[in-house]
Amino acid sequence: MSVAPWFERKFDFHFPVEQFPNVLIRLRGTPARIEEILRRSQREVLIRKPPQKWSAQEHAGHLLDMEPLWRARVDDFLLGAGTLTVADLTNRRTDEANHNAQNLSELLSAFRQARSELLAKVDHLEPHLFERSLVHPRLQQPMRLVDHLFFVAEHDDHHLAAIWELIAQ
Numbered sequence: 001m002s003v004a005p006w007f008e009r010k011f012d013f014h015f016p017v018e019q020f021p022n023v024l025i026r027l028r029g030t031p032a033r034i035e036e037i038l039r040r041s042q043r044e045v046l047i048r049k050p051p052q053k054w055s056a057q058e059h060a061g062h063l064l065d066m067e068p069l070w071r072a073r074v075d076d077f078l079l080g081a082g083t084l085t086v087a088d089l090t091n092r093r094t095d096e097a098n099h100n101a102q103n104l105s106e107l108l109s110a111f112r113q114a115r116s117e118l119l120a121k122v123d124h125l126e127p128h129l130f131e132r133s134l135v136h137p138r139l140q141q142p143m144r145l146v147d148h149l150f151f152v153a154e155h156d157d158h159h160l161a162a163i164w165e166l167i168a169q
Contacts, residue, residue, distance in 0.1 A: 003161045009154070011139065013147035020130045020146045026153040028119060031112040033160060034060055038104060041167050047100040048166070054094070056166040059159045061099030061107055062091065067114035070152050074121045076134055077145040083135045084143065122149065 038046060038060060046057040054062065072085040099107060122145075130146040143151065 006158050017131045017146050023149045030156040035108050056163045058099045059163045062094040064111040065093045071118050077132045086137045
């Protein structure tokens with residue numbers, strides 16, 4: 001089995017907004033899950049790059065690289081922007097970051113801190129704010145704040161699965 005490409009994913013956001021606590025707990029657990037997966041592997045395995053793909057450590061770095069976008073999109077919801085902040089679909093930041101040269105513990109710590117900042121933005125919001133809807137620029141469909149957070153959790157899981165696949169090879 002192979003992890004399907006992210007940009008081929010389709011999303012159906014027809015679940016009750018009351019699911020937001022479940023989504024938040026998934027987001028809260030990502031740092032622990034990625035630490036568990038990566039810390040058991042040798043550095044050589046973590047930085048091994050398949051042709052034209054990221055290494056396991058680069059996937060972890062990508063999750064860190066995405067946190068500013070996720071926070072910006074939460075701000076979009078809170079400020080009532082027309083559409084969500086556009087992502088760099090080329091992932092230039094990750095490609096140029098040289099995550100394989102970084103210390104794994106520092107990378108994981110930075111991700112944990114960045115994710116804490118994202119969660120701090122949404123932890124004390126009134127429940128009705130999770131219903132606010134904006135258009136996602138790539139998907140061209142409305143997305144509630146709870147849907148955005150679900151999208152982030154799915155993105156996390158996509159990269160965790162890719163990391164698992166790379167380590168298992």
